[in-house]
Amino acid sequence: MEINNTCLNCQKVHNENCDLDQQLICRNDPKVTRKFVGFHLPLRIVIFSMLIFVGKITGSWWFLVAYGVGFFLNFGLVETRYLCRHCPFYAQEGKFLNCPALYGTPKWWKYDPTPLTKVDKIL
Numbered sequence: 001m002e003i004n005n006t007c008l009n010c011q012k013v014h015n016e017n018c019d020l021d022q023q024l025i026c027r028n029d030p031k032v033t034r035k036f037v038g039f040h041l042p043l044r045i046v047i048f049s050m051l052i053f054v055g056k057i058t059g060s061w062w063f064l065v066a067y068g069v070g071f072f073l074n075f076g077l078v079e080t081r082y083l084c085r086h087c088p089f090y091a092q093e094g095k096f097l098n099c100p101a102l103y104g105t106p107k108w109w110k111y112d113p114t115p116l117t118k119v120d121k122i123l
């Protein structure tokens, strides 16, 4: 299987003449990371806080447990399977992702440079 290394090379030496420049986030840009974390961190804090509040009020902690388990299973395992393993960030060296969205997540799966399958898209 032939691997298109265009985006992988661009992560080392950015090609200013790339047709996808400004359309594709192919490098770890601190501005993008700050924007992503600035949106998602407060969102997750609010959701977890609300679920803790619900747990304290009702005495039922199932919502918090289910959300927490789902959160870590999805972002730590499942999403890397159906989405990330097709991404140029996944092809970088190392055992952990170095991308703006899932920085530090273990790379459990083998890199697959082919497009997403129908099942991947459905998931």
Ligand code: SF4
Residues within 6 Å of the ligand: 083, 084, 085, 087, 088, 089, 090, 097, 099, 100, 101, 102
């Ligand atoms: S979260 Fe996954 S698909 Fe998105 S940039 Fe990171 S590695 Fe790529």
